Amino acid sequence: MIKYPIIPVAQTLILSCLKFDLFDVVISPGSRNVPLAIGFASNKKFKCYSIVDERSAAFFALGLSQKSKKPTILICTSGSALLNYYPAVAEAYYSEIPLIILSADRPEYKINIGDGQTINQSNVFEKNILYSNSLKQDCSHATEEIIKSNLQKIVNDKDDYSKIEKLQKSIQKK
Secondary structure: OOOOOOOHHHHHHHHHHHHOOOOEEEEOOOOOOHHHHHHHHOOOOOEEEEOOOHHHHHHHHHHHHHHHOOOEEEEEOOOHHHHOOHHHHHHHHHHOOOEEEEEOOOOHHHOOOOOOOOOOOOOOOHHHOOOOOOOOOOOOHHHHHHHHHHHHHHHHHHHHHHHHHHHHHHHHHO
């Protein structure tokens, strides 16, 4: 039996990734992202990898995307865990390799309060990504549309990337 998280936005993210045939998932374990980790790991269609070190996890995901030519889903908890993904995110951006990063942030009232892992992570990758959204736990129809729209853009970009790569190879053969 598949165990989907009770958090509506997590359910929508998981089901949307299935819809777009996005199956590679790299999980950096943490307490805030447990619902996502369990949701992805309990569905046999997803191939999940658990890598504790976030920087290593991000570069591993980058390698998976590079090899498969499909976006890899990368999941972490809140705060500085997300910042550890940045070197791989920048490399993916400039190499035009697709990644989908899901960070389980804290509720707004627990951000910037001086405790550990409470940094503001909205738009933290702003200069090195194509799409970004901060989603709330409860999922409205608008949130579902944002998720589906962004995943569709990523999948379309991935298809464009494959076409460009094929064109480059055909030019190199001439």
